[in-house]
Amino acid sequence: MAIQTSTKKIGLGRLDALLIPLLASGLALLVGAVMLQLLGANPLDAYAAMLRGALGSFNTLADTLVKATPLLFVGVGICIAYRGGIINIGGEGQIVIGSIAAVAVALTFPNLPGWVLVPASLMAGFIGGAFWGGLAGVLKISFHVNEVLSTVMLNFIAIQFMGFLLHGVLMDPTEKDNSIQIPQTQRLPPASDLWRWVPTQLHAGVLLGIVVAILVYIFLWRTTIGYRIRAVGLNPVAARYAGISVPRYQVLAILLSGAFAGLGGAVEVLGVTHRLFTDGSLTGFTGNAGFNGIVAALFGGLHPIGTIPAAFLFGALLVGANSLQRSVQVPSAFVTTLDGLVVIFVVSSQIWVRRRNLQRSTIESARTEISHPSEVESEPAK
Amino acid sequence: MITQLFTATVLVGIVSSGVRLATSYLYAAIGETFGQISGVLNLGVEGIMLVAAFAAYYAVLQTNDLWLGLLIAIIVGAAMGLMMAFISVTLKAEQGISGIGLYLFGLGLSDLLFRVTIGTTKTLNGFSNIDIPGLTSLPIVGPILFHQNLLVYGAFALVPIAWLILNKTPWGLMIRAVGQNPEAADSLGINVARVRYITVTVGGVLSGIAGASLSIALLNVFQQNLTSGQGFIAVALVYFGAWNPWRVMVGCLLFSMVNALQIWVQILGIPISSDLAVMMPYVLTIVALIFAARLKVTQPAALTKPFERGE
Numbered sequence: 001m002a003i004q005t006s007t008k009k010i011g012l013g014r015l016d017a018l019l020i021p022l023l024a025s026g027l028a029l030l031v032g033a034v035m036l037q038l039l040g041a042n043p044l045d046a047y048a049a050m051l052r053g054a055l056g057s058f059n060t061l062a063d064t065l066v067k068a069t070p071l072l073f074v075g076v077g078i079c080i081a082y083r084g085g086i087i088n089i090g091g092e093g094q095i096v097i098g099s100i101a102a103v104a105v106a107l108t109f110p111n112l113p114g115w116v117l118v119p120a121s122l123m124a125g126f127i128g129g130a131f132w133g134g135l136a137g138v139l140k141i142s143f144h145v146n147e148v149l150s151t152v153m154l155n156f157i158a159i160q161f162m163g164f165l166l167h168g169v170l171m172d173p174t175e176k177d178n179s180i181q182i183p184q185t186q187r188l189p190p191a192s193d194l195w196r197w198v199p200t201q202l203h204a205g206v207l208l209g210i211v212v213a214i215l216v217y218i219f220l221w222r223t224t225i226g227y228r229i230r231a232v233g234l235n236p237v238a239a240r241y242a243g244i245s246v247p248r249y250q251v252l253a254i255l256l257s258g259a260f261a262g263l264g265g266a267v268e269v270l271g272v273t274h275r276l277f278t279d280g281s282l283t284g285f286t287g288n289a290g291f292n293g294i295v296a297a298l299f300g301g302l303h304p305i306g307t308i309p310a311a312f313l314f315g316a317l318l319v320g321a322n323s324l325q326r327s328v329q330v331p332s333a334f335v336t337t338l339d340g341l342v343v344i345f346v347v348s349s350q351i352w353v354r355r356r357n358l359q360r361s362t363i364e365s366a367r368t369e370i371s372h373p374s375e376v377e378s379e380p381a382k
Numbered sequence: 383m384i385t386q387l388f389t390a391t392v393l394v395g396i397v398s399s400g401v402r403l404a405t406s407y408l409y410a411a412i413g414e415t416f417g418q419i420s421g422v423l424n425l426g427v428e429g430i431m432l433v434a435a436f437a438a439y440y441a442v443l444q445t446n447d448l449w450l451g452l453l454i455a456i457i458v459g460a461a462m463g464l465m466m467a468f469i470s471v472t473l474k475a476e477q478g479i480s481g482i483g484l485y486l487f488g489l490g491l492s493d494l495l496f497r498v499t500i501g502t503t504k505t506l507n508g509f510s511n512i513d514i515p516g517l518t519s520l521p522i523v524g525p526i527l528f529h530q531n532l533l534v535y536g537a538f539a540l541v542p543i544a545w546l547i548l549n550k551t552p553w554g555l556m557i558r559a560v561g562q563n564p565e566a567a568d569s570l571g572i573n574v575a576r577v578r579y580i581t582v583t584v585g586g587v588l589s590g591i592a593g594a595s596l597s598i599a600l601l602n603v604f605q606q607n608l609t610s611g612q613g614f615i616a617v618a619l620v621y622f623g624a625w626n627p628w629r630v631m632v633g634c635l636l637f638s639m640v641n642a643l644q645i646w647v648q649i650l651g652i653p654i655s656s657d658l659a660v661m662m663p664y665v666l667t668i669v670a671l672i673f674a675a676r677l678k679v680t681q682p683a684a685l686t687k688p689f690e691r692g693e
Binding site: 148160161164291338 | 423425429469473474475476478479480482483484485486487488489490491493494497498606611614615617618621655657658660661664665667668671672675
């Protein structure tokens with residue numbers, strides 16, 4: 001009986017948690033339309049151009065999927081962190097460190113066959129990202145440094161560290177001779193390339209991203225560790241009374257979050273760029289994926305499965321941004337602005353999700369005589 | 383080579399640029415201090431700085447009126463501060479995330495407007511250095527402290543003013559009460575929402591000035607992502623400064639001095655990797671945050687917690 005009511009509640013909660021953000025994003029698009037109008041472009045033409053540019057042909061669709069992939073990896077990680085009550089702003093840095101680790105492995109063992117080298121490089125990216133995320137976790141737990149601040153700092157540190165390596169040990173040896181000195185590595189050994197559907201840009205990492213999202217969903221909702229991470233995020237005090245070590249699961253949450261961002265970086269390097277490079281800026285290599293991944297995760301209701309279509313949507317925005325420039329002469333920076341608006345509107349709309357949930361749980365608790373332990377499980381997340 | 387650093391001219395140069403570089407951090411961090419003491423974390427400072435920096439730059443480029451530029455930056459800052467207040471106070475949104483939204487919005491908008499209106503980077507004549515009779519001619523101290531532009535003086539004047547307001551006036555008491563125990567403040571008849579609206583808007587105004595201090599006083603240019611993370615660092619410096627304007631100033635100076643040192647190391651051609659040198663201030667900030675946490679200063683109890691009036 002109690003279980004039945006709680007599943008019903010989850011079902012309804014999910015519907016709200018889906019509809020309200022969608023409505024909020026619609027409003028953000030509306031504000032975007034006003035901005036386009038002010039910029040002298042026809043909003044409908046502009047959005048249509050973006051749609052066509054992102055989904056119009058098989059090739060652009062493939063581009064969209066490829067652009068969505070890093071967002072998906074980061075976003076899936078963000079789901080773990082935020083469900084665990086940790087605000088991870090460090091996606092950028094974690095991507096970078098993951099990419100460095102993947103590249104280092106691929107360049108060190110160029111003669112290994114692909115079936116060894118690819119998994120090894122991906123694993124290195126995963127571990128690199130885990131290390132960078134875990135660092136922020138340890139700083140939080142052992143040194144009481146707020147993770148929002150430490151992850152921001154670690155982003156800058158990672159970018160500079162990458163610059164340091166690319167001006168030094170990792171620099172393309174041929175360029176050292178030519179003394180052109182572009183800060184980039186040599187092309188990675190072809191054995192490390194992810195399988196690609198020639199002639200499109202579509203690579204196997206896209207599929208890996210979807211698999212990872214499903215696995216993370218199972219991890220968060222179907223395993224004890226995942227349950228504990230969510231319990232810690234929902235109510236740390238209650239979790240502690242339940243005997244869960246809050247600090248340990250918080251570190252685990254941000255460590256895993258970083259790991260998936262790092263894996264995303266590795267996939268990007270092995271699947272798309274085939275080398276590491278920097279223009280010295282925060283967004284140069286990652287294309288802001290560390291932040292856009294947060295946007296995708298939020299849009300997906302902080303749910304790994306929901307993050308799949310959300311990442312696709314924002315990937316489409318990124319690809320569509322190029323045709324925005326071409327066909328209606330609106331700079332692609334418009335898309336960053338739109339991303340920001342979507343975040344603001346979606347996060348602001350959560351107040352209505354919470355209200356609806358509150359209403360419902362009041363009704364539910366009036367119906368059930370005694371509150372059942374499974375109430376904790378079904379408690380909607382913020 | 384290292385000994386080059388320790389000549390009097392170079393040392394004065396480093397400290398002088400350190401003081402100058404602290405300006406934007408000071409405005410932004412002092413502004414953020416007001417918001418945080420009242421319980422609101424505005425992580426969108428960076429976004430506000432960017433839009434205001436562009437707005438001021440554009441106004442000055444069009445009219446050649448520096449004061450108008452500053453005024454525009456203040457208006458933009460106030461508007462965006464108000465927006466953040468509405469999002470975090472009225473709509474009670476998760477502050478860490480809405481701040482990221484405001485950042486992305488500002489990052490995109492400033493770049494978008496720059497490309498649409500100006501497109502290429504042009505240098506303008508910003509606020510020039512003002513000498514103070516009698517003080518500028520002092521040895522060492524003169525060139526360091528009294529040969530700066532108006533916004534630098536303003537930033538340092540802001541510190542005691544902020545301290546006085548926060549610690550010696552009824553307003554300050556109200557702000558702190560709202561950040562420590564909003565329920566109690568509410569029961570004493572303080573309008574929690576209004577106090578937070580005011581502090582976050584004041585923070586926005588100061589972030590706006592911070593942006594302008596870059597685009598029309600220090601660098602006198604605008605480009606994409608001009609602030610390159612300064613707004614985020616300012617937020618970190620508030621934690622480091624334990625919500626005390628004087629200590630926030632110490633943090634700003636520490637950070638900017640290391641930055642100035644790093645710049646001078648490169649000017650002098652000392653063979654230290656510039657990538658590592660640029661990294662140093664960020665590493666230092668983390669180390670500083672570790673020490674700040676050691677001092678057991680507790681943060682405003684209601685920081686990041688929206689106030690829900692119990693009916």
